[in-house]
Amino acid sequence: MAGTEAFIDSDLASVFEMIPDEKTGKPKRTLLTTLFWGDSVRVTGKRDGFHVLDFTTREYDAEKKYYVWRKHEALMSGKVKLRDSSVLKVRFVDVGQGDGAIIESPDGQIVVLDGGEEDNLYNYFTAAWAYRLRTGPVELAAIVVSHGDADHFSGLTRLVMGRGPKNGPSVATKRVFHNGLAKRPTSAGTQMLGKTAKVGSATYIVGLEDDLLSVDDKDLNRPFLEWKAALQRLKKGTTGFKMRRLEYGDGDAFDFLADEDIEVDVLGPITEVVKGKPALPMLREPGGGSLSISHTINGHSVVLRLTYGNVRLLFGADLNEESEQRLLARTRVDGVSLTSEVLKVPHHGSADFSPAVLDAIRPVVSVISSGDESGAKEYIHPRAGLVGALGKYSRATVERPLLYVTEMVAFFRRIGRASVHGFSKTGEELPTGERVANAYAKSSFGIVHIRTDGERVLVATPSGKFDQKEAYAFRVGSNGSIEFEETPEVL
Secondary structure: OOEEEEEEOEEEEEEEEEEEEEOOOOOEEEEEEEOOOOOOEEEEEEEEEEEEEEEEEEEEEOOOOOOEEEEEEEEEEEOEEEEOOOOOEEEEOOOOOOOEEEEEEEOOOEEEEEEOOOOOOHHHHHHOOOOOOOOOOEEEEEEEEEOOOHHHHHHHHHHHHEOOOHOEEEEEOOOEEEOOOOOOHHHHHHHHHOOOOEOOOEEEEEOOOOOOOHOOHHHHHHHHHHHHHHHHHHHHHOOOOOEOOOOOOOOOHHHHHHHHHHHEEEEOOOOOOEEOEEEOOOOOOOOOOOOOOHHHHHHHEEEEEEOOOOEEEOOOOOHHHHHHHHHEEEEEEHHOOOOOEEOOOOHHOOOOHHHHHHHHOOEEEEEOOOOOOOOHHHHOOOOOOHHHHHHHHHHOOOOEEEEEEEEHHOEEEEEEEEEEEEEEEOOOOOEEEEEEEEEEEEOOOOEEEEEEEEEEHHHHEOOOOOOOOEEEEEEEOOOOOEEOOOOOOOO
């Protein structure tokens, strides 16, 4: 590839080419894409005050029914500043009902944290890293499964098992982190999360799993069986492949980021010692009701707090009020601050939350990952009370804190009447016979982009218009002070 690699050092930059107008024949500027701070480009020179780029896009060929690559004589304003290295990037992806985030360090190390339940993360990842996938699977620094609910990890199965170059894998990694709870079939009853033991009036899960590959197939439900097969694919041919159960204090698991001055604190789950082994207490329904499998696996999520310079990002997974109160009590004893500029709001904006924890975090940017797609998955997320609480407990010095919901930054175009088509096991498209009177198609991925160099933060999202983005920028002082800048300009 020709040119010199550089990184965008302006907030938003338009990449375009000049194409003759069909009517006048005169060159007309046609937008190819909008790049964000930290994105990579290859610059081949300058012409008439513009950066000239070596630029290739992937386009769908309707006749051939697959994507093809096309090179462009691309230009970018000469006012766009360039830098030698990238910034920390976090993408919160609209995965429907569930969580899915992609963390990319300045040096390009990628950590995938959860993956939703359906194909959304796979579709976005293979589009965003399409050019890299031409030569082989994308090497991930780690995959983190916050907990074992399908809306957080079944999409990772799709990512790992998905078709990459030459029908091989799309991703590879030697690190997989999880919370140690593997769901059994429903027939396991109260032992659905593993062997339990009573200590006084409390019930503990004492059968925590370190390596899911060692768990017998009969002791796993269907999503976990499929994930186990994906893990076997990851392990095959990978030197040093390792699974690790994480718990509070296991920040050393992310030492591979230390050379980039990125610190990761693992704040959950919080284990206790029972009969000489780490164990997790069974949690109860809200209000202190009966023991609950769902609240237990949610509340014992892997919780990460990432610090880069002055900027802190807290990934709250599916914490609930009981587990949040446990976290707050533990961090107060240990003298650990929860204050963070960016918060991935726990549990999709559920009503089961602790205002005291939000008060301890005091975010500037809050991101809710939600997207109910059917009556079966309708949980009324995010709840109005939680949204109101985020406004109340955001950083007090910020007059206009930022609150995002991933399903609200995705965009759809109305098709109208349509017939539904499915696919056979061999990939053949088949009509189902079903007709839809008011059909919509997703026209833009729902993404909340966070970019930071450790002092400055850019937050940007797409819109329904190809040439428009919503963006905000602010600086974080060493004492946690926040200073918003003017609305970022698209150059």
